[in-house]
Amino acid sequence: MKALLEVRDLRVSFGATEVLDGIDFDVYEGEVLAIVGESGSGKSVTALSMMRLLGESAEITSGSLRFSGRDLLELSEDEMRKVRGREIAMIFQEPMSSLNPVYTAGFQVAEVLEEHFGYSRKAALEKARELFEMVGIPAPEERLRSYPHELSGGMRQRVMIAMAMASEPKLLVADEPTTALDVTIQAQILALMKDVRSRFGTSVLFITHDMGVVASIADRMLVMYAGQIVEEGSVESLFESPRHPYTQRLLACAPSIGERKERLSVIEGFAPSPDAYPGGCRFHPRCSEAIERCSAEPPRLVRGVRCWVAEDS
Template sequence: MKLLDLSGLSVSFNTLRGPVEVLKDVSFDVMPGEVVGVVGESGSGKSVTSLAIMGLLGHSGKITSGNIALSGTDLTTLSGEELRALRGPEMAMIFQEPGTSLNPVQRVGDQIVEAMTEHAFCPPAEARRRAVELMDRVGIPAPDLRARDYPHQLSGGMKQRIMIAIALACRPKLLIADEPTTALDVTIQAQILNLILDLKDEFGMGVMLITHDMGVVAQIADRVVVMYGGQVVERSEGDALFTRSAHPYSRLLLRSIPSASQRQDDLPIIKGTMPAAGRFPDGCRFHERCPMAMEACALSVPPLTETGPAHFARCFRTEAIDELEALA
């Protein structure tokens, strides 16, 4: 059974200019015990997708169509209180900026304890013991002493580990990790990724990993979802995306990964910029930046078409994708 199943999810936000659609027809799933990487440039809709799942879109955000099923329960039909009860025991999130997500005037140990006591996971005394154990489990030295620290007394890597401990406090079935290695040095990045994998295996969680780093995806993702302009443009097994990507955007993202032999001025780039929400072009949302675009790309939206086993791409020219090497 699918742990998480998004089907035709569309989201809009109310602005001074009226409703602005940010996500359009987003569909993918996460199975228990697997890592699904969600990749794309900033503004592609990755974080909004995660906030929609968690029910944290705020007063201005609204799910306009589609369904979000968690273990068979449609989250779009639940009240705020019902969603709140699921956050922690059923689903949890590691937010992108631990420095701004942690309460600056509350000791970090108390923040982990709060996650458990709010959901009646265990009595307060037991929660305090478990909090120290969790801090030790996520690699924080002298956890009994560090539990008394405030966030400003910890390094960026330590804060990220505290966020992971809070997210795992109630042993959720689904863990959403939004850019969990951003702004961390390479050594700490590797430690955080290995920690998430170890805890995934230990707790049997499904993990939705949001990142713009294709190298991270190649390292740990079982399946990959590529997003652009608030849409899914490609879905595939992890290996398939890196060996035979079928969408021009995915292939250009892969080309832009730097290698040790490249000089800085030789680094391939994707021309242009991501269009802002509410200003997406008609037709394929990538066609204005795509070297393979043809007239039809500007006139109609390409469907998400199967290009191979469990491999889908939103492009009219998937059969000619190899021509991109000569054009880009």
């Protein structure tokens, strides 16, 4: 399989605090790659790094993000804006925060087409109507003229997906796009994302807490813990035989799709804070399998797993 995006040794700090500690992964062409892990493990920071949307207080201290042969970290702000408009699109958990409340939904989708693809206003609105239809927005003609606050959460998320697909991006980054939605709508949005992937061959980087969602949409998954990848592999193999004790626990306490269980609270102990990550393996204080070596020496990611115990077995 061909890699569309190659992330190598990505390190991100906020001030003196390092929150991503050398992230390495590939996104292959046409695949859905899920990133899972507890709150604060670095999923969103990873996604925002790809878009170079981390904000002023963050610093990418090392690494490379090779996308279609270029390192995104070396592009000028202008070049990066083009990449965001036409090659990588992102959708968020709360679409209200990325839709502009003062413009109609149709205008905002049309604007992408005008700005990045030179459509006339008329052609852009026509294309926007087609996109609304494609993402299953009923009465698309009228919805073009709706303002974001006039739409339900599910409809706003569809508008976001339409806007993201307007540019036919090679990569769609979705940060918990269904978490705020109720179960039925969630299932519809997942079905829509699968449809988008098969229709355009778009690669998707999908961030979620929900293992049910992973099972339903992803081909491969990365498990993050405390700013590191602790395990990676195909969804099939990780669900069948997870090797890292953290992945094992994550799967053991996974609610089924959409279930509103308190998320991952079943894993004992607290997620450590980035300014005080434990030495050795960062998971060792919470790990029932830990041996002496685990508190002394940090394990590396070897053949898909970062664990002294799993590596030896």
